[in-house]
Amino acid sequence: MATGEVVLDVEGLRMRYGPVDVLRDVTFQARQGEVVCLLGPNGAGKTTTIEILEGFRTRSAGRVEVLGTDPARAGEQWRARVGIVLQSWRDHGKWRVRELLRHLGMYYVAYSTETVQRPWDVDLLIEAVGLTRQAGHKVRTLSGGQRRRLDVAIGLVGRPELVFLDEPTAGLDPVARHGFHELIEGLVDEGGTTVLLTTHDLAEAEKLADRIMVLDRGRIVADGTAAELARKIAGEDEVRWDRDGQSFRHTATDSTRFVFELFKQYGETIENLEVRRASLEDTYLTLVRRAESADHTEGGDR
C-alpha cells in the first residue's frame, strides 16, 4: 500500500503532435507503494503519458516530476531507480536469456545501497517470471508470451523503486498472467515499489490497482479505486430473485438495504437471490460513452 511520499507528480501535462493535442491538461500524483492502472481506449494517450514519464518523449507543456526529478533532464542515477517495460521491443535476438539479464544487471551493481542489493539475482528473477526452462535459449527463439516475460524481467532486473509497464500481460497465457500478478504484488508488499501500468484487461486492473485512472482522448476522465469509480459512475446494482414461481429484477443504489427490506417483507419465500454489483467494465463503458458523447456535443476538436 501507498506509504506517503509522492513519487509521480504531473501537472497540466500537454502533448501535441503537429496540430493534434494528444494529451490535454493531464494532472495526477502517485505515492510510494501505490499500484496505479492507466486505462483508456486505443489512442487515448496512455503510451505517450508513460513515455514522457520515462523520459523518452519531450512534452509540449506542463510540469512532470518522477522521483523528484524532471525526466527530460534526468541522469543515469535516476534511470537506475526506474524500471521500464515498453509495449514492445524486439532487439537482443542473438543473446541468451540468462546471459542478457546478467549483462544488463551488471549496469546496476554500482547503484546498490545498504538496503537494496542490485541487480536482482538473475536465476531467481528468471524463476519469478517463469523462464527457467528457457534460461539458456536465444531470445529470438522465444514465443511471444515468453518474450513478454523476458521484457518484464528486463524491466525489473535493477530492482527499481518505480516501474512503468506498458501492457505487460498482452499475449501472456492465464498461468503466466497469474504469475505476473503475484510478482507485482510481491514487489509492492516487500519492496514498497511504485507501479504505473497500462492494460486493456479490466479484471487485471481491478485485481492489481490501488487506483485506476481512465484516460480518454488525452484527458483523465476518472481517478479513484475501482469501487469508488463504480459508485460514482455506474451507480446501481442489479438485484434478481424468484418468489411464488415468478422472477423479479430491481436496480438499487443501496442493494444491501434493499435486500434487507425484501427479506423483512417476504422472508423465506425469496429464492434464487442474486446481487450483481456494477463491475469495472460497466463503469468503464459508461465513462467512455459519456466522454464520446461530450466530445460530439463540443463538436470534437480533434
Ligand SMILES: Nc1ncnc2c1ncn2[C@@H]1O[C@H](COP(=O)(O)OP(=O)(O)OP(=O)(O)O)[C@@H](O)[C@H]1O
Ligand atoms: N510519434 C507520433 N506522431 C504523431 N502522432 C502520434 C505519435 N505517437 C502517437 N501518436 C498519436 O497519439 C495518440 C495517442 O497515442 P498513444 O500511443 O499514446 O495511445 P495509447 O492510449 O497508448 O493507445 P493503445 O491502447 O492503442 O496502445 C494517438 O492518436 C496516436 O496516433
